[in-house]
Amino acid sequence: MTDLLLQAGGFSAVVLDMGSIAPEHTSRVPLATWFRYRAAAEQTQASIVLLTQHSCAKSSGELLLRFQPGMARRDEPTVCTGITHSLELTRRRFSQTPTNVLPLRKPPQRETVANWRSRTTWAGGA
Structure with a gap:
């Protein structure tokens, strides 16, 4: 299929x-x-x-991304208020080859780890 x-x-x-x-x-x-x-x-x-x-x-x-299990956020002592997530780039098949040409703009910086937080609806606003 x-x-x-x-x-x-x-x-x-x-x-x-x-x-x-x-x-x-x-x-x-x-x-x-x-x-x-x-x-x-x-x-x-x-x-x-x-x-x-x-x-x-x-x-x-081409790419191997590894998601880590989320960690519960407890901004308040008794209530789960969200989850902290983590993602790691473990393997990339093709990488950019270095060159002697300098770009006019600053090239994007390579990141291999990303972290972000989600918030539950009952926890209120931002």
């Missing part, structure tokens, strides 16, 4: 949610399948997002 979606085109992203599947089952998917999906996505200029509990696409993946 994923092959058909990728080859048909017209989709900017295809998301495969395998997060609830046990690691021993997702690791049975042949590595050639992930490479085939990647090649089809590159031809149609689509993105494939694979959501799993562990890395299973191995070297065919």
Whole structure:
């Protein structure tokens, strides 16, 4: 089914949610399948997002992001007021090569860790 979606085109992203599947089952998917999906996505200029509990696409993946479990925020002593989230860029397949050409504008700085906070509705405003 994923092959058909990728080859048909017209989709900017295809998301495969395998997060609830046990690691021993997702690791049975042949590595050639992930490479085939990647090649089809590159031809149609689509993105494939694979959501799993562990890395299973191995070297065919462009990017590996690791979400850390959220930490409960307790701004008040007895009530959970939100969650603090964390994301880490663990692996990137292609990195920018250094060059001697100086850009006119300051280049964006590379970040490998992102943290943000969410707030529950019962905790009130910002």
